Amino acid sequence: MRIRLYNTLTKSVEDFVPVSGTSSVKMYTCGPTVYNYAHIGNIRSFLFADLLQRVLRTVGNYDVQWVMNITDIDDKTIRDSAIGSEIWKKEMGEQTDNPNENIAKFTRFFEKEFINDITNTGIEQSHFYNIPRATEYISEMQDLIRRICENGFGYVSEGSVYFSLSAWLRQSEYGRLFAVDIEHFRAGVRIDADEYDRESVSDFVLWKARKEGEPYWDFQISDENVTGRPGWHIECSAMGHKILGLPFDIHTGGVDLRFPHHEDEIAQSKAGYGLETANFWCHHEFLEVEGKKMSKSLGNFFTLHDLMEKGYDPMDIRFLMLSVHYASVMNFTFSGIESAQKARKRIQDFIYYLFDTTQFGTENASIKHEVFEALADNLHTPKALEHIFSFINQTDTKQLSQESKESLIEEFRQFNNIFNVWEIAPKAEEIIPQEVIDLAEQRIDAKKNKNFAESDRLRNEIVQKGYLIKDTKDGYTLELSER
């Protein structure tokens, strides 16, 4: 099915057509800066990218080469890996007097935690073509910076290298993703980096001069060695070019990255390689917590870690996030997780009913077309879920034919290739301890003898042991109670 996506470059929903002209799609996601545990805003970001690549695979039938970088060198990782950092954990190892070693130990730790977090939210590592670390592409970045300078769009100043926006604007566009009022922008920018000598305030840094105690790399450019480290924007340009080749199909990120990060990335790649970056730029909206911006000062800042420690299931968080359109501001609430849990379970129960082979009817049903149509329409997951719920409401699984149940199982398996929050299998038999079964049997006997005080006492005891007893027409069922 043809996929339609909102493209920030053209400000409109467009039919997606791969650059390659084949079924191969190349997609780049701006990954995390690994200086702390991922917060739920980060999680939304990567769930969006995951949704997109899964829809491309399942609905669009494409082979997706998905690349997501790890930013393991920047101001924050430098700050928090430095000697004396309060964030340093003993699991990271011993700090040494070599800042390059410290930052590597520090970022490897949070990188591992990050992979762990996204795995918990249903993102599969096998779906990645590559998860490159910025520090492993330093020479590619340096090569790009040299090219930018040779082409006349970069200059060295006091040991740093800058991109000359004024030179670039004389021959090319800037601000296609985000309406930047260049004149106003120049005038309004706060000059808080006095140590840098800039040609104009809107120039951005490609390579930052070494500072005492910070990690650095040698860099030979125009007969001088400017030791230092890469600027933030350059890494995506270099890695995208090296790993996927330019232009690739889709570049994803949060709305905040449109400017300056993505604008600068586009300018750098064009200025250095002479190539466009990507055909489609897809940006997701932010989330708020209980109607307010998530921030540490408001006390509404949550990492996935926090939520899991509170006992929330990351699958419910995934479902919750997929029940909001990616381009809308999402209001993250705790009651929202609770309702997501119940809603997810309702669909799960329906799937279990499909596996019930004790009863068949004659009716046939299908919902795949409507669901795929919604997903193909700019990843409209809320609409897709609406179709699924309406379908469940009007479908009596007891009336379905055997063939229809089997084909519906296959349909839900495909939905789950995207949502990835359900179990496509018969409901597992729960192993109930014999002592609980004995209690339940005793309770049934007490009930038969109308000894309700005793039966209530036994039911209470069963609940105490963490099991739920439900009476049915001809007996009872036992199951593990939730949380």
Place this chain on the structure above:
RNA sequence: GGUUCCGUCGCCUAGUGGCUGGGCAGAGCUCUGCAAAAGCUCCUACGGCGGUUCGAAUCCGCCCGGAACCUCCA
């Protein structure tokens, strides 16, 4: 200050000018010693004030409230 987005049933979320969107919560009924579960049914909302229109949640204006970006940010 500049640029932009959003206010939809108790809560969360879709929404294409006309036709009771979906989820959660809640209510009623069936079942039941009671409860739980299950099944059936009910719950007609669009921030405020104007305007355009035969007709507005949807278009326009103003106001109120929330958010984002402009500076590191997902």
